Structures are given as C-alpha cells and as structure tokens.
Amino acid sequence: xxxxxxxxxxxxxxxxxxxxxxxxxxxxxxxxxxxxxxxxxxxxxxxxxxxxxxxxxxxxxxxxxxxxxxxxxxxxxxxxxxxxxxxxxxxxxxxxxxxxxxxxxxxxxxxxxxxxxxxxxxxxxxxxxxxxxxxxxxxxxxxxxxxxxxxxxxxxxxxxxxxxxxxxxxxxxxxxxxxxxxxxxxxxxxxxxxxxxxxxxxxxxxxxxxxxxxxxxxxxxxxxxxxxxxxxxxxxxxxxxxxxxxxxxxxxxxxxxxxxxxxxxxxxxxxxxxxxxxxxxxxxxxxxxxxxxxxxxxxxxxxxxxxxxxxxxxxxxxxxxxxxxxxxxxxxxxxxxxxxxxxxxxxxxxxxxxxxxxxxxxxxxxxxxxxxxxxxxxxxxxxxxxxxxxxxxxxxxxxxxxxxxxxxxxxxxxxxxxxxxxxxxxxxxxxxxxxxxxxxxxxxxxxxxxxxxxxxxxx
Numbered sequence: 001x002x003x004x005x006x007x008x009x010x011x012x013x014x015x016x017x018x019x020x021x022x023x024x025x026x027x028x029x030x031x032x033x034x035x036x037x038x039x040x041x042x043x044x045x046x047x048x049x050x051x052x053x054x055x056x057x058x059x060x061x062x063x064x065x066x067x068x069x070x071x072x073x074x075x076x077x078x079x080x081x082x083x084x085x086x087x088x089x090x091x092x093x094x095x096x097x098x099x100x101x102x103x104x105x106x107x108x109x110x111x112x113x114x115x116x117x118x119x120x121x122x123x124x125x126x127x128x129x130x131x132x133x134x135x136x137x138x139x140x141x142x143x144x145x146x147x148x149x150x151x152x153x154x155x156x157x158x159x160x161x162x163x164x165x166x167x168x169x170x171x172x173x174x175x176x177x178x179x180x181x182x183x184x185x186x187x188x189x190x191x192x193x194x195x196x197x198x199x200x201x202x203x204x205x206x207x208x209x210x211x212x213x214x215x216x217x218x219x220x221x222x223x224x225x226x227x228x229x230x231x232x233x234x235x236x237x238x239x240x241x242x243x244x245x246x247x248x249x250x251x252x253x254x255x256x257x258x259x260x261x262x263x264x265x266x267x268x269x270x271x272x273x274x275x276x277x278x279x280x281x282x283x284x285x286x287x288x289x290x291x292x293x294x295x296x297x298x299x300x301x302x303x304x305x306x307x308x309x310x311x312x313x314x315x316x317x318x319x320x321x322x323x324x325x326x327x328x329x330x331x332x333x334x335x336x337x338x339x340x341x342x343x344x345x346x347x348x349x350x351x352x353x354x355x356x357x358x359x360x361x362x363x364x365x366x367x368x369x370x371x372x373x374x375x376x377x378x379x380x381x382x383x384x385x386x387x388x389x390x391x392x393x394x395x396x397x398x399x400x401x402x403x404x405x406x407x408x409x410x411x412x413x414x415x416x417x418x419x420x421x422x423x424x425x426x427x428x429x430x431x432x433x434x435x436x437x438x439x440x441x442x443x444x445x446x447x448x449x450x451x452x453x454x455x456x457x458x459x
Contacts, residue, residue, distance in 0.1 A: 014129075014199070018086055025118050026082035033070070033078060036114035040067045066162035068110045068169060077106045081119030088126035093135055096123040100143050108150070110162040110169045121188045128192035129199065136192070140185050148173045148181075226391055230335045235271035237342045238310045239264050245311065263309040270306065296330035297322075297359065300337065304357065307341045313354040314341070320361030329419045332395040333359070333368050339388045340370035340415045347374070347413070365401070365420045373412040392417065 013021065070078070081099050088095045099120040106116050127136045155172035156164040163169060171177075246260035304314045325333070337357055344355045353374040360367040389405050392415065396403035401419040408414045 018089060021122060022082040022085040025085060025122055026079065028115050029078055029082065029118055032115035033112055036112040037067065037070060040065055040112050066110070066160065067112045068162040070111060073109065074106070074111045077102045078116065085119060085122055088123055092127040092130040093132055096127045096136060096139065099123040100139070104143065104147050108168045108170045124188050125192045125195060129196050137189060140189060144181060144185055148178060229391060230339055232271060235267045237345050238267040238306060241310050241345055242267070266309065267306060295334050297325065297334055300334065303338055303341070307345070307355070310345055312341065312345055313352065315354060315356045317358045319358065322361055325366065326421060328399055329366060329421055332399055332419055333366055335395060336368050336392045336415065336417050337370060339392050343388055343413070344372045344374060365418050368417045368419070369415070371408060371412060371414045
C-alpha cells in the first residue's frame with residue numbers, strides 16, 4: 001500500500017550525540033556570562049559604589065551591581081558544568097550533584113549573574129528523565145535550603161556584593177532572590193516531569209505499535225498455515241488416489257494408468273502453483289505483488305475438473321446471479337468446497353460416488369452445500385478426526401457465518417456453510433487457531449485424514 005510522503009523532522013534531543021547539549025550549554029553560559037560581566041560594571045572593574053552603580057552602571061547608564069570578576073576558579077566552574085553534562089546519561093545522579101555544587105560555588109563567589117545555572121538545569125532534566133524523580137526533587141529542595149541558609153550566615157549587604165573581603169562575598173538572601181530561585185527550580189522540575197511523561201507516552205505508543213505488528217504477523221502466519229493445509233490436503237489426496245489407481249491398472253489397463261499419471265502431474269502442478277501463491281505473501285517489502293490469481297469461486301470449474309479426473313463424479317449447481325464477492329467470503333467458499341471434495345475423495349469409500357456442489361447467491365449471503373452418497377466414515381473408526389472440518393468451521397465463523405457438517409440420513413455426508421457478504425465479523429467469532437504456524441502444522445499432522453463418527457476431516 002503506498003504511503004504519503006514522510007515529513008522531515010529533527011530527531012529528539014535524546015537521540016542527539018551526547019556532546020551536542022553540553023556544547024550548546026557551554027556556548028550559552030560563556031557568552032552570556034561575558035555579557036553579564038561587562039554590563040554589571042561599566043568600567044569593567046568590581047562595582048565599589050552603593051550596590052546599584054551610582055558611580056558605575058550598565059552600558060546604557062542604568063545602575064549595575066557588584067561582582068567578582070571571573071578568575072581561574074570562575075572559568076573552571078563555567079567550563080566544568082557543561083563538561084560534566086557529558087556524563088548525564090550514564091551517571092545522572094552524580095552529574096546532578098556535581099553541577100549543583102559547582103553552581104552553588106559560582107554564586108557564593110559572587111560571580112556575574114547570567115546563564116550559569118543552565119548546566120544544573122539540564123542535569124535536573126536528565127535525572128528526572130532517567131527515573132530519579134525523588135532524588136531530584138528532594139535534592140533540589142535540600143540544595144536551595146542549604147544555599148540560602150549559608151548565605152544568611154555569611155552573606156553581606158547587597159551593595160557590598162563582590163567587594164567585601166573573603167572568598168565568598170555573596171549577598172544576603174532577599175525575598176526577591178529567594179522567590180526567583182524557588183520559582184526557577186520549580187519551573188525546571190515541572191518541565192522535566194512533562195518531558196518524562198511525554199517520553200513515556202511515546203514509548204507506550206511504540207510498544208503498542210510493535211505488539212500490533214507482532215499480532216498481525218502471527219495472524220498472517222496462521223492464515224498461511226491454514227491455506228497451506230487446504231492446498232496440500234486437497235492436491236495430495238488427489239495424487240494419492242490417482243497413484244493407487246495407476247498402480248492397480250499398470251499391468252491390466254496401461255492406458256487408464258497413463259490417464260491417472262497425467263492427473264497426478266496436473267494435481268502436483270496445481271499444488272506447486274498454489275503454494276507459491278501462499279508463500280508469496282512472505283515476500284520482502286517493496287517486491288511486486290504475486291501475479292497468480294487468488295483462489296476463489298472464479299476457479300471453481302478447475303477445482304471440479306481436478307476432482308473428476310480423480311474418478312469422482314461431481315455435479316454442480318448454481319442458484320441466483322453469480323457476482324463478484326468480497327475477498328474473504330470468496331476465498332472461504334472456495335476452500336470449503338475444496339476441503340469437502342477432498343473429504344469425499346478420502347472417506348466416501350469404494351464404488352461409484354457422486355458429489356453434489358451447490359452454490360447459492362443471495363442478497364446478503366452465499367450458501368455453499370456439498371453432499372455425497374458414499375458410505376461415509378465408519379462408526380467403528382477410533383482414529384482422531386483431522387483438522388479439515390475444524391478449518392472450514394473456523395473460516396465460516398471468522399466471517400460471522402454458520403457451518404454444519406455430518407452424515408446424511410440416507411447415507412453419505414453433507415457440508416453446509418452460509419457466509420455473509422456484508423458487515424464485519426463479530427469479535428466473539430475469532431477462530432481458535434493454534435499458537436503459531438508450527439502448532440498449526442502439528443495439528444495437521446495429528447489429524448491423519450481419518451474422520452470421527454459425527455465429523456470427518458482431511459489432511
């Protein structure tokens with residue numbers, strides 16, 4: 001089936017090489033921090049005014065704030081955070097803890113405000129996406145609390161930020177600062193949770209698609225097993241009967257034996273053709289569709305001719321106006337007739353046997369009836385029944401139809417199936433197939449072609 005054009009799209013960030021995100025964060029932090037440092041003090045030196053730059057200010061003349069200019073420690077922290085993100089997929093908790101410590105140290109040193117917290121934000125996203133939700137939420141809460149508790153002890157007034165002596169000239173906590181940090185942390189955590197849930201839904205959809213593909217593949221294997229059973233059972237039965245006839249007449253009537261051998265050749269050729277058609281469904285994607293016709297009532301005459309060549313007298317009758325049928329009903333009707341004639345050939349017994357095939361086309365359904373006047377299955381037969389009757393019943397049930405099979409009152413056997421031509425098959429009518437194609441083959445092997453007293457089947 002042709003598909004519409006595939007739209008090009010960027011791969012998900014999780015599919016990017018591991019170094020891409022750290023590189024982007026490094027560029028953002030470095031240039032963002034350089035811009036923040038330049039703007040914090042108009043002359044490029046620490047702001048030693050009143051904290052809002054009465055003597056120094058932003059490039060546009062607005063007030064700046066006090067900072068500690070980036071030194072060796074500052075650059076190490078600035079480059080170390082993105083570098084640690086290279087470990088975020090393999091060691092998410094370690095990456096979160098170390099980037100958090102570096103970020104806290106950065107702000108305790110009173111370096112310029114800017115995107116220096118980007119690395120720890122990415123680490124939080126990675127940890128939650130990896131499933132470490134409790135550690136991330138609890139660790140963030142503890143880290144924020146410890147940071148502001150520490151700044152409350154060692155912090156200086158905001159005007160003295162970056163200018164006071166000591167290694168940590170950080171400002172005292174304020175309502176605005178606390179609100180901003182808590183709000184930013186919650187925003188990152190909530191975003192990470194949304195990303196995680198989106199990823200889980202995408203994974204669930206992928207699992208559902210994979211399960212559906214496996215189910216469809218299993219159903220296709222079972223369908224092909226049933227098709228192969230029907231094809232082989234019919235044609236091999238014909239070959240078996242004709243081989244027996246040829247051996248019996250080889251010496252006494254060579255011409256009739258020649259006819260039987262010709263029928264064997266034709267039946268084997270038909271079996272090979274249909275097997276190629278069924279197995280062709282396994283062709284690789286992109287190969288062309290099989291060119292041989294699909295089995296259906298359009299090939300009914302060929303089927304009846306092969307049965308007659310096997311020595312079976314076949315009478316055919318059609319009621320109603322023949323017309324194209326839905327593919328499922330068409331195939332099921334053909335296989336039911338094929339399987340029924342195979343049963344007649346194998347089980348009707350010696351002597352002249354006549355099979356009557358009747359196809360009745362109705363407005364909303366098609367009826368298939370096959371009867372014979374043979375002796376049927378012996379009531380003393382203690383072999384288990386084959387899978388032919390079961391296969392016919394399952395074909396009818398899968399389409400929402402009905403199926404009946406059993407001995408006739410006056411002798412012989414009768415099969416009757418009614419297949420609807422409209423509507424979808426009910427869910428409850430799914431065929432009880434074996435677990436896979438191998439089980440189907442085992443079931444076919446167990447049914448050696450012998451019938452049960454009430455129902456007979458073929459191989």
